[in-house]
Structure formats: structure tokens, C-alpha cells
Amino acid sequence: MARQRVDEPIRTTIGEPHEEASADARPDRPTAGAPLLEVDDVTLRFGGVVALDGVSFTIGEGEIFGLIGPNGAGKTTCFNAMTGIYRPTSGEIRFGGQRVTGLRKHEITCMGVARTFQNIRLFPEMTALENVMVGADAHHRSSVLSALFRLPRYRREEAEGREKSLRLLEFVGIRHRAGHVARNLSYGEQRRLEIARALATDPKLLCLDEPAAGFNPAEKEELLQLIRDIRDTGVTVLLIEHDMRLVMGVTDRIVVLEFGKKIAEGTPAEVRDDPKVIAAYLGVPADAA
Structure with missing residues (x-):
């Protein structure tokens, strides 16, 4: 099936996304349904290292949900906790109202959670x-x-x-x-x-771990449309991605992590303008940002 490309350009900075690419500006932005995935006060420690520190958020049915943050923020670790690779030290993860904390990977897959990996595994x-x-x-x-x-x-x-x-x-x-x-x-x-x-x-929930890594601009535009097409089939999408153009252009809501803690949550426009987010990406104090 021929893929339709995204016609509108996508801006390159956090502070200035293309107005039509913003989730807030899209007239067809869906209303999130019932809670599908709930991450409730999850902490994950590796010895003395706290990889996740009391992280909480909820993904609603039908959303394209972004999980972003600088390198080492804990994004993939959070993914791995949700998909059964890691077991949280404390807190709880629920999918469709059922507790999945401690379940095996194949059991979580059978419940309706699928994922791709940062490094391709075929x-x-x-x-x-x-x-x-x-x-x-x-x-x-x-x-x-x-x-x-x-x-x-x-x-x-x-x-x-x-x-x-x-x-x-x-x-x-x-x-x-x-x-x-x-x-x-x-x-x-x-x-x-x-x-x-x-x-x-x-899957009911598809988790994509940096799917645009290594893509050229044209491939990224096609991927953006593919993600929207997947959501249109009824699959909720959770997206980890470093490319802010893609994230701001396709997501409905975003959670931002830094050093394992949640520092922001909201629509792309809200997150884009949050001083804590700007500071995390620029490496400057929040008051300076």
C-alpha cells in the first residue's frame, strides 16, 4: 500500500514547532479514551543507582503518547519495566486495569502490549x-x-x-x-x-523505542504518517524518540523524564514552553531557560 507523505514541514526546535504540526493545532486530535496503561509511582534501582524515581503517568486508549528526555533520562528503562524486562523496585504498572508488575514478557505480550527496540532485533x-x-x-x-x-x-x-x-x-x-x-x-x-x-x-498498545533513529528527513515524514495510520486502526501508541520535530508533530500528550524523574507532562505546546524541559535539553538552570 502506498504511504501518504506528510505535506507540512516540521520545525527543528523545541520552542518553535510548526503550528500545524502541533497536536494542539490539529483539528482531528482524538480525545483519549479510558486509561489503558497506568504507571503508578514506579521506582527502579540497580544497586545504588536510581534509574526511575517515583514515576507516574497514564496513557489513554487511542492516544499517541510521547516519552522523552535527554540521554540517560530513564526512557528505555521505563519501557523495559512496562514490558516485563525489568521488575520495578516499588510501585505498580497496570494494563487495562490489570496488574502487570512481575509478569513475564510473553504474558504481557499476550495481554496486548508489543514493542520495538532501540537496536533492531530481527x-x-x-x-x-x-x-x-x-x-x-x-x-x-x-x-x-x-x-x-x-x-x-x-x-x-x-x-x-x-x-x-x-x-x-x-x-x-x-x-x-x-x-x-x-x-x-x-x-x-x-x-x-x-x-x-x-x-x-x-497489540492494544504499541511501544516504539526510537523508531526514527538513523532515518533521513523524508523517511521521518513517512514514519510520522505511519504512526498516525497505526493509531487510526485502533492501536494506542507509546513513542520514545529524540527527534523533537517528530514528537511535537505526532503526539497528543508527552511526559518528560530527567535523571529518572518526571519533570513535565502535558500537550506538546505545554511541554515545549515548560522552562524545566528547556533547561533539561539545553543544560542550563530552569530560571535561566
Whole structure:
């Protein structure tokens, strides 16, 4: 499926986003639904290092939610706590009202949380189609015995998974690469493939960890539109991203971390003008910012 590019330019600074790219200025900005993910006073310590310090925020259904901050702020650590890689020292994380703190990664995935990684993690010797089919397998019910003997239920699920995977490859714009080995895809295509694989798990919440890293400006514009398209399918999106042009242009609300603490929360316009946020990114005292 051909992707529609974003027509409007996106400004490069925190203080001066393009007026039409701001979430506050978009007439089609959705109203957040019921709470989907709740991070409640979460603290995470590694020995004497406090990686997260009493962080709290809520993501509503249907939002594109940004989690930003300078390098070392704790963004990916927070991601890892939400997706079961780390267990918080204290506090609680709830998804759809159910406590997920302490659950295993695959259990959280089955609840409806999918993620991509800062460093691409694909199966390099498998084709693009096969990589996405791995994600589709997350909800299959066939037993090992059924797969071994290719019983009817396994064959049916395999066929459904293949069809679904092809649709997702088309959705992210790389269906023409379905039969190509993942390591032979371009960097941007690999990023899109990782998103397709995450979507194959049927998530309610898709967590994207710096998806625009290494992209050129044209690819970033296309990614911005893809994120909006994903939200339009009914999937809530949580975005970690250093590129403030993209964040300010696509998110509905933003939380800002610095040294593991939340220093700001609000719409892109509110966050953009917050002296604490400006100070965190410029490295100057808040009163000077």
C-alpha cells in the first residue's frame, strides 16, 4: 500500500514547532479514551543507582503518547519495566486495569502490549514474511505435536498467519520485500519490518523505542504518517524518540523524564514552553531557560 507523505514541514526546535504540526493545532486530535496503561509511582534501582524515581503517568486508549528526555533520562528503562524486562523496585504498572508488575514478557505480550527496540532485533536469516509470521504465532493455539505432524489446525493457523503477515507488510509499505532475507533489507525497511512484526501480535498498545533513529528527513515524514495510520486502526501508541520535530508533530500528550524523574507532562505546546524541559535539553538552570 502506498504511504501518504506528510505535506507540512516540521520545525527543528523545541520552542518553535510548526503550528500545524502541533497536536494542539490539529483539528482531528482524538480525545483519549479510558486509561489503558497506568504507571503508578514506579521506582527502579540497580544497586545504588536510581534509574526511575517515583514515576507516574497514564496513557489513554487511542492516544499517541510521547516519552522523552535527554540521554540517560530513564526512557528505555521505563519501557523495559512496562514490558516485563525489568521488575520495578516499588510501585505498580497496570494494563487495562490489570496488574502487570512481575509478569513475564510473553504474558504481557499476550495481554496486548508489543514493542520495538532501540537496536533492531530481527531474525536476519529469515525472510521478511517469516519474521512477521513469528509475531503472528503469539496467539496461535496449536501444540508442538500438531506442528510436528502438520495437523489441520496447525495448517489453518499457518495459512491465516501468512495472510495476516502479508497484509501487515503491505500496511508498512514493504510487501514487495516479503521474500527477501531480513539482513538484505535497507535500514529503513528493517525498521518497518520490526513494526510489522510487533503489530502481528495484535497489540492494544504499541511501544516504539526510537523508531526514527538513523532515518533521513523524508523517511521521518513517512514514519510520522505511519504512526498516525497505526493509531487510526485502533492501536494506542507509546513513542520514545529524540527527534523533537517528530514528537511535537505526532503526539497528543508527552511526559518528560530527567535523571529518572518526571519533570513535565502535558500537550506538546505545554511541554515545549515548560522552562524545566528547556533547561533539561539545553543544560542550563530552569530560571535561566
